[in-house]
Amino acid sequence: MTIKSQSWIGTKEAASLLNVSQRTIQKWIDEGKIISSKTLGGHRRIDKAHLYQLLPEEKQQLNPAESRPLIVLQVEDSPLIRQLCELRFQTFKTPYILHSAQNGYEGLRLLGKHQPDLLLTDLRMPNIDGFEMIRELQADKAHQNLRIVVITALGSDEIQRRGGLPESVTILGKPIPFATLENIFAQRAMALGLSAKPLETVATNDR
Numbered sequence: 389m390t391i392k393s394q395s396w397i398g399t400k401e402a403a404s405l406l407n408v409s410q411r412t413i414q415k416w417i418d419e420g421k422i423i424s425s426k427t428l429g430g431h432r433r434i435d436k437a438h439l440y441q442l443l444p445e446e447k448q449q450l451n452p453a454e455s456r457p458l459i460v461l462q463v464e465d466s467p468l469i470r471q472l473c474e475l476r477f478q479t480f481k482t483p484y485i486l487h488s489a490q491n492g493y494e495g496l497r498l499l500g501k502h503q504p505d506l507l508l509t510d511l512r513m514p515n516i517d518g519f520e521m522i523r524e525l526q527a528d529k530a531h532q533n534l535r536i537v538v539i540t541a542l543g544s545d546e547i548q549r550r551g552g553l554p555e556s557v558t559i560l561g562k563p564i565p566f567a568t569l570e571n572i573f574a575q576r577a578m579a580l581g582l583s584a585k586p587l588e589t590v591a592t593n594d595r
Contacts, residue, residue, distance in 0.1 A: 396425075396433040408581075409533045457483035458577045461504040463495035463521065464488070464539075465513040469564075473508075476566045482573040483582075492516030496524060499531065506576050508569075511540045511547070519550055526554055535576050539564055 402422070403410045416422045417432060424434045460477075464470050470488050477486060487502050489495040493516045495509065507525075511518035518538060525531045538553060541562045547553060560568060 396435060399432050399434065402434050408579075411533055456582060457485050458506060458573060458580070458582060459487070459502060459504040460484050460506045460508065460573070461487045461489065461495065461498055461502060463490075463492060463507070463509040463513070463518065465490045465510060469510075473564070476564075477569075477573075480570045480573050482570070482577045484573060492518060492521030492524075495521050499525070499534075505535065505580055505582075506573070507534055507536045509536070509538055511538060511542055511550075519553075522553060522557065523551075535572075537569070537572060 397405075399410050399413045399417075403413045406413070413422065413434075414432070417424045417434075422434060424432045426432060462470065462473060464473070467490075470490075474486065474488075477484065487498050487504065489498050491513045492509075495507075496516070498504075499507070509518045509521065516524075518540070522536060522538075525534060525536070535558075536554075536556070537558045537560060539560045539562065540547070542550075544559075547559070553559065558572070
């Protein structure tokens, strides 16, 4: 089947085409910026020809850069590692606000409070560990677009023995590869269309 034989696409394919989240596509539909119809089953169908008209220049008009920093939540039980990360993150070019939690329980609470763009988490922690926290997030549609990065000393065999992690989760080892993390900060901010102009960087320890 060729592309021309299908004149409509779903919100997932539209999000991939425009390099935005499905939530953003739904927002543009609600605002009337994207023309769509609804099937009897309640699924959105978007006219492909209309969508192609949004590429490439018009897409930027739909999604102007937000003048806010990247919101990052770090869940890590070691105060020394949290302090190290705060110091190293300050050298990153991407503007950000950093919130910190010391276990998965606090992490879940702060996720609801701050709605972060990026989650950095350890796996071995007291109370609710990283595995359980990520399972909770995967079951909650409100966090389906959250970028999750695991930073752990556990090997791949041990991770699998404990139930594994979703394919969408990025796994980084220890010592922490800060150059890789800096790239992840930049990529996430770009994907969300956040402004690149300098903004105040803030680190907070929520308790």
